[in-house]
Amino acid sequence: MTAERLLLFSAARQLFALNLQEVCEVMEPQRCYPLAGAPSHYHGLINFHGNLTALVDLAGYLRLQGRPLPGKVLVIDTKLAHLALKVDAVGSILDATSITGASSHEDPLTEAVLDTPHGSVHLLRLEALLTGLEQELQQSAPNNAKPGGT
Amino acid sequence: MDMSQYKALFLSESREYLRSIAEQVVALEQSPGERSAVDALFRGAHSLKGMAASMEYGDVVVVAHSMEDLMARVRDGALPFDPGVADLLLEGVDLIDVLLQDVEQERPSTLPTGDFAQRLAIYTPAPPKAAPADQAEPQEPAAADAVTAPHSATAPAAADAAAPPAAEAEKAKEPAGEAGGTVRVKTELLDHLINLTGELVTNKQRLLTIAGELASPPLNDAISETAKLLRSLHDEVMKVRLMPFEAISDRFQRSVRSVAKKSGKEIHFELTGREIGLDRGMLEQLVDPLNHMLRNAVDHGIEESGDRERAGKPARGTVRLAVSRDRDRIQITVRDDGRGMEPATMIAAAVAKGILTPEEGELLSPRQALMLSCIPGFSTAKEVTDISGRGVGMDAVNAAIQKLGGTLGIESEPGVGTTISLRLPLTIAIIHALVVQVGQVKAAIPVNAVQRTVELSRRQIENIGKRQMFQLDDEAIPLLSLNRVLGMPLGRFPDGILPLFVTEARGRRVGIVVDRLLGQHELFVKQLGRPLAKMAGVAGGATLGDGEIVAILDLAGLL
Numbered sequence: 001m002t003a004e005r006l007l008l009f010s011a012a013r014q015l016f017a018l019n020l021q022e023v024c025e026v027m028e029p030q031r032c033y034p035l036a037g038a039p040s041h042y043h044g045l046i047n048f049h050g051n052l053t054a055l056v057d058l059a060g061y062l063r064l065q066g067r068p069l070p071g072k073v074l075v076i077d078t079k080l081a082h083l084a085l086k087v088d089a090v091g092s093i094l095d096a097t098s099i100t101g102a103s104s105h106e107d108p109l110t111e112a113v114l115d116t117p118h119g120s121v122h123l124l125r126l127e128a129l130l131t132g133l134e135q136e137l138q139q140s141a142p143n144n145a146k147p148g149g150t
Numbered sequence: 151m152d153m154s155q156y157k158a159l160f161l162s163e164s165r166e167y168l169r170s171i172a173e174q175v176v177a178l179e180q181s182p183g184e185r186s187a188v189d190a191l192f193r194g195a196h197s198l199k200g201m202a203a204s205m206e207y208g209d210v211v212v213v214a215h216s217m218e219d220l221m222a223r224v225r226d227g228a229l230p231f232d233p234g235v236a237d238l239l240l241e242g243v244d245l246i247d248v249l250l251q252d253v254e255q256e257r258p259s260t261l262p263t264g265d266f267a268q269r270l271a272i273y274t275p276a277p278p279k280a281a282p283a284d285q286a287e288p289q290e291p292a293a294a295d296a297v298t299a300p301h302s303a304t305a306p307a308a309a310d311a312a313a314p315p316a317a318e319a320e321k322a323k324e325p326a327g328e329a330g331g332t333v334r335v336k337t338e339l340l341d342h343l344i345n346l347t348g349e350l351v352t353n354k355q356r357l358l359t360i361a362g363e364l365a366s367p368p369l370n371d372a373i374s375e376t377a378k379l380l381r382s383l384h385d386e387v388m389k390v391r392l393m394p395f396e397a398i399s400d401r402f403q404r405s406v407r408s409v410a411k412k413s414g415k416e417i418h419f420e421l422t423g424r425e426i427g428l429d430r431g432m433l434e435q436l437v438d439p440l441n442h443m444l445r446n447a448v449d450h451g452i453e454e455s456g457d458r459e460r461a462g463k464p465a466r467g468t469v470r471l472a473v474s475r476d477r478d479r480i481q482i483t484v485r486d487d488g489r490g491m492e493p494a495t496m497i498a499a500a501v502a503k504g505i506l507t508p509e510e511g512e513l514l515s516p517r518q519a520l521m522l523s524c525i526p527g528f529s530t531a532k533e534v535t536d537i538s539g540r541g542v543g544m545d546a547v548n549a550a551i552q553k554l555g556g557t558l559g560i561e562s563e564p565g566v567g568t569t570i571s572l573r574l575p576l577t578i579a580i581i582h583a584l585v586v587q588v589g590q591v592k593a594a595i596p597v598n599a600v601q602r603t604v605e606l607s608r609r610q611i612e613n614i615g616k617r618q619m620f621q622l623d624d625e626a627i628p629l630l631s632l633n634r635v636l637g638m639p640l641g642r643f644p645d646g647i648l649p650l651f652v653t654e655a656r657g658r659r660v661g662i663v664v665d666r667l668l669g670q671h672e673l674f675v676k677q678l679g680r681p682l683a684k685m686a687g688v689a690g691g692a693t694l695g696d697g698e699i700v701a702i703l704d705l706a707g708l709l
Contacts, residue, residue, distance in 0.1 A: 033700070035682075036589070036638060037635075037636040037637060037685070038685065045678075050349060051676070052678055052692075078679075081680040082679030082682065083681060130680050133681035134680065134681040134684040137681060137686075138686070
């Protein structure tokens with residue numbers, strides 16, 4: 001069920017994890033350029049080794065109360081998406097053997113809630129996250145052009 | 151011997167043979183006496199069989215072998231090339247295509263090929279229908295004519311006379327091999343090359359920015375020389391990425407054939423410019439729009455045979471697909487000699503649907519009236535199809551073409567026919583774009599979508615109803631704010647001058663007001679990937695010379 005190694009990180013005082021293989025780099029925050037028309041939790045676009053990558057505030061997307069921290073940027077594997085998540089902090093790599101228990105969760109974004117030595121961790125489903133972001137973009141299409149407005 | 155290393159080459163060559171076979175089948179239906187095409191079909195099936203046998207793909211061998219046998223009977227005169235033969239050969243092409251997918255995915259095939267081989271082996275043509283009054287299948291008599299007439303005309307002299315150009319054309323269609331100074335290159339390598347070239351273009355812009363700050367003539371000279379070399383490199387890399395239009399054209403022939411058959415119409419399909427090279431990325435995105443246009447032309451543009459004859463036209467309608475290149479632009483036209491479209495009827499339909507007021511309808515030129523068919527909602531209405539004879543899904547076609555940085559134009563004459571013209575850039579990887587400022591954000595608009603830029607005084611703005619308009623070339627043009635469209639605070643313009651660019655949206659010219667016009671830039675377009683690729687109104691992104699990232703707007707998706 002669970003990948004062998006998970007990357008632990010925090011956002012809005014909650015612990016999350018992603019399959020380590022889905023993450024290609026953890027970076028310090030860098031210059032980000034705003035993207036007109038995108039929902040507010042899109043900070044904008046960053047240049048990640050030549051790939052134009054959307055930077056999304058994870059807490060904002062999950063509608064959790066964010067914290068005013070510089071935080072870290074967690075870049076998703078470029079073969080899977082052009083997406084980076086702004087999180088509060090990135091912790092250790094967790095070996096699957098150290099998970100002491102797991103329970104399901106009604107949120108489709110959460111594959112399981114894991115019991116770990118660090119506490120309770122929400123293991124995120126990357127595919128569900130990507131699909132959710134895509135659906136949101138499709139639903140929040142720009143205003144239909146209205147006359148005037150100058 | 152391990153043959154797996156040759157699998158990619160086998161798949162690539164086999165698909166070229168399949169494409170060529172499908173094209174020849176459709177061409178032979180148009181002129182069944184073309185001996186060279188019959189020979190080419192036989193050779194195609196034979197070569198496919200040989201390649202598959204050497205790779206030990208038994209199912210492909212069975213299908214190709216039965217196709218080869220069928221063509222041998224046609225070649226030897228034991229069987230006419232009739233629609234039944236064409237159908238079987240095309241079925242064989244589809245069957246092998248699926249088998250090749252299985253090979254590619256390294257999964258066992260479950261397709262029963264024996265039944266297909268059996269049907270080809272025992273195929274005999276249906277007896278000709280005697281009763282001319284049989285209206286149930288109006289396409290049959292035409293197809294039968296197409297078979298029988300050339301038989302009587304296939305005198306050896308005539309066949310020989312026709313042979314040289316056809317043979318030459320056939321030679322051109324032979325799959326390219328390693329010989330003759332050509333090599334096969336993986337497409338990923340080509341994509342990587344264009345990426346590197348694009349990054350160099352971005353870096354050149356960066357150097358230009360630095361040179362502007364340093365004001366150093368030697369540096370300017372060096373950058374100017376680098377820019378020239380880059381332009382040459384870009385042109386050469388783009389040439390490598392070009393693929394001939396024929397890479398996708400076989401499906402159009404088949405699509406026209408299929409719609410004609412279903413609608414019971416007699417259609418003569420002509421294709422010119424199959425050798426014209428287009429950007430590989432663009433070619434893939436042209437398939438659906440062109441298919442749509444051709445199906446519309448056959449299904450809605452061309453009249454029933456009886457109607458055509460009563461109008462003094464040949465019973466057989468003609469649909470022409472032509473591709474040409476004019477310097478760095480590609481022009482594709484789909485022309486039919488059908489019933490055409492009536493601008494006044496289009497306007498009346500738009501007024502009836504509440505898309506236009508009668509007053510607005512009166513202001514439209516005939517060309518603008520025809521473009522109404524590209525408005526979403528207008529074109530899907532059945533009554534419009536009945537009235538105009540055109541328009542199914544044209545909004546989707548127009549949006550797809552604009553996304554490629556192209557434009558779509560319609561010309562039509564009632565009773566004579568309709569021509570839809572697409573003008574496309576040669577490449578979609580590196581474009582010229584107008585960069586604008588909206589609020590705190592910069593955005594880029596491909597210059598193909600910009601008709602002109604204007605600095606408008608507030609005094610020139612007229613309020614007509616709820617709309618704000620201005621006059622340009624004796625035409626009242628509505629104003630829209632890009633800030634408002636993007637959900638951003640509106641601009642202020644304390645000096646009373648509104649910067650705007652004029653574009654075409656929903657068949658009409660529109661003035662799009664922005665906060666500032668920042669000038670034209672050469673941009674390397676990058677795809678945004680998941681999730682932003684799903685964002686309406688954004689076609690990609692690019693990096694400016696100072697490293698700033700801008701979104702490239704897709705106005706068709708935005709407006």
